[in-house]
Amino acid sequence: MNLLIERGFVMVEHQERIIKLQQFLKVQGIEVAVFNLNSDLYYYSGSVQPLYLVIPAEGTGVLIARKSLERIRVEAPFLTLETFQNTRDLQRIVADNGWSGARKIGFTLENTAYATVMRWMKLFEGAEAVDISWDVRRLRMVKSETELAIFREAGRRMAELPRVIRESFRPGMTELELSAVIEHFMRLNGHGGLVRCRREGIEMNYGVCSGGRGALAGTKFDGICGGEGLDRAVPYGASWKPIAPGEPVILDFAFVYQGYHLDQTRMFYWGVPQPEVVRALEAMCQVERMIAERLVPGAVWSEIYDEAVLLAEKLGYGESFMGLGPEKVKFVGHGVGLELDEPPYLAPRMNEPIEAGMVLALEPKVSLPGIGVIGNEDTVIVTESGVEWVTIAPGEMIVVANEF
Numbered sequence: 001m002n003l004l005i006e007r008g009f010v011m012v013e014h015q016e017r018i019i020k021l022q023q024f025l026k027v028q029g030i031e032v033a034v035f036n037l038n039s040d041l042y043y044y045s046g047s048v049q050p051l052y053l054v055i056p057a058e059g060t061g062v063l064i065a066r067k068s069l070e071r072i073r074v075e076a077p078f079l080t081l082e083t084f085q086n087t088r089d090l091q092r093i094v095a096d097n098g099w100s101g102a103r104k105i106g107f108t109l110e111n112t113a114y115a116t117v118m119r120w121m122k123l124f125e126g127a128e129a130v131d132i133s134w135d136v137r138r139l140r141m142v143k144s145e146t147e148l149a150i151f152r153e154a155g156r157r158m159a160e161l162p163r164v165i166r167e168s169f170r171p172g173m174t175e176l177e178l179s180a181v182i183e184h185f186m187r188l189n190g191h192g193g194l195v196r197c198r199r200e201g202i203e204m205n206y207g208v209c210s211g212g213r214g215a216l217a218g219t220k221f222d223g224i225c226g227g228e229g230l231d232r233a234v235p236y237g238a239s240w241k242p243i244a245p246g247e248p249v250i251l252d253f254a255f256v257y258q259g260y261h262l263d264q265t266r267m268f269y270w271g272v273p274q275p276e277v278v279r280a281l282e283a284m285c286q287v288e289r290m291i292a293e294r295l296v297p298g299a300v301w302s303e304i305y306d307e308a309v310l311l312a313e314k315l316g317y318g319e320s321f322m323g324l325g326p327e328k329v330k331f332v333g334h335g336v337g338l339e340l341d342e343p344p345y346l347a348p349r350m351n352e353p354i355e356a357g358m359v360l361a362l363e364p365k366v367s368l369p370g371i372g373v374i375g376n377e378d379t380v381i382v383t384e385s386g387v388e389w390v391t392i393a394p395g396e397m398i399v400v401a402n403e404f
Helices: 011-028 038-045 069-075 087-096 114-121 133-139 145-158 161-168 175-188 212-216 275-294 301-314
Strands: 032-035 052-056 062-065 080-083 104-107 128-131 207-211 248-257 260-270 333-335 342-346 359-362 366-368 372-374 378-383 386-389 398-400
Touching: 011 038, 011 052, 011 104, 011 133, 032 038, 038 052, 062 069, 062 087, 069 080, 080 087, 087 114, 104 114, 133 342, 145 248, 145 260, 145 359, 145 378, 161 175, 161 260, 161 398, 175 207, 175 248, 207 212, 207 372, 212 248, 212 372, 248 372, 260 275, 260 378, 275 301, 275 359, 275 366, 275 372, 275 378, 275 386, 301 342, 342 359
Parallel strands: 032 104, 062 080, 104 128, 260 398
Antiparallel strands: 032 052, 052 062, 207 248, 248 260, 333 342, 333 359, 359 378, 366 372, 378 386
16 A cells, blocks of 8 residues: 655545545535645645645546645645646636536635635636535544544653653743743654644644733633733733742643644643642543543533533532633533644534544633633543543643752
8 A cells, every 4th residue: 555755644545535525525516626725635635735626526636736746746646736827727627627517616615715716616607606614624523543643643742741841940931931842842743833723813823831810811712721922913822921939830732743733731830739729620630531431422512511511510610610701612622633623522502423533632621710720631532432542641730849
């Protein structure tokens, strides 16, 4: 079986993904689907170099590019490659492939520019643009053995992070300096340097290193903790603030290995942890274990969320679970893959079943007024008999004593 360079993907796997997509397109009566988002290009072709990937309901997929042609031929040799410079070239490609008569054209409209959609729709007289954003994401919820192997290796690499933090922390360090230690570790262990988020207007760097009240800062990022950031232009992640003894520091980082996002959170503390912080972390770990126990094939996404909320209330954290006031978010876990935020979502009104092969990040957290955000986050694989913990870094709080 032929292997693609570097990534270890089997070419036949990409072809099977295309066949699965084509089956969906046929059922929906969509003759042609056009992709331009890098995560979608990579999932179906193994390359992010093309500008477009066109997959018809019947026939062979076509990659369309202006440059990087030799690289594309190496990375995606099983697909036809067409070159273009202008709309006239696109008209030729559409005609030569017999797509001109298509009447329903699929796009991921949640993130494809209006100008791009209009450019393509002019090539199909009288056709309708159909949004397949959610469907495309659902089609890749269940991961292959190749993908699962990447997650497992990422988990093994991130297991060393608590040790690195203990060895590197020094009094007077700022959030930024501690974050840089973590980023340096991840980069040298294979982090690709990009965190991909699909939602419009949402950007992320490597993750969040935020201490005390700073972790409670409001953010439009759909999470309980985004951090204050260095300035208002990029208000995410670590700040310039020195880490103070006696304050909890949340370390919520995405490790992106061979394109796949591993989500992991651990708590750091310089000094003796406050009893209320210890209690809160123990409670959130209890909620996380309960969620993991419920993640079996057939379980309903929204019902797991409801159970997590009830347990948090029982443990005394109903008001502060997953945020305070308007900062509260309504989920306790999300799928991860080629993007940080993928279905399934453990959230209200998500009444679909869990399946074996899904990979989720479980992140029950609590916001303690005047103290900070507390909780762990782990990435797990759903199996027929329960979950497999991918993030195997020790889950206890990373505590550094006062003495140096």
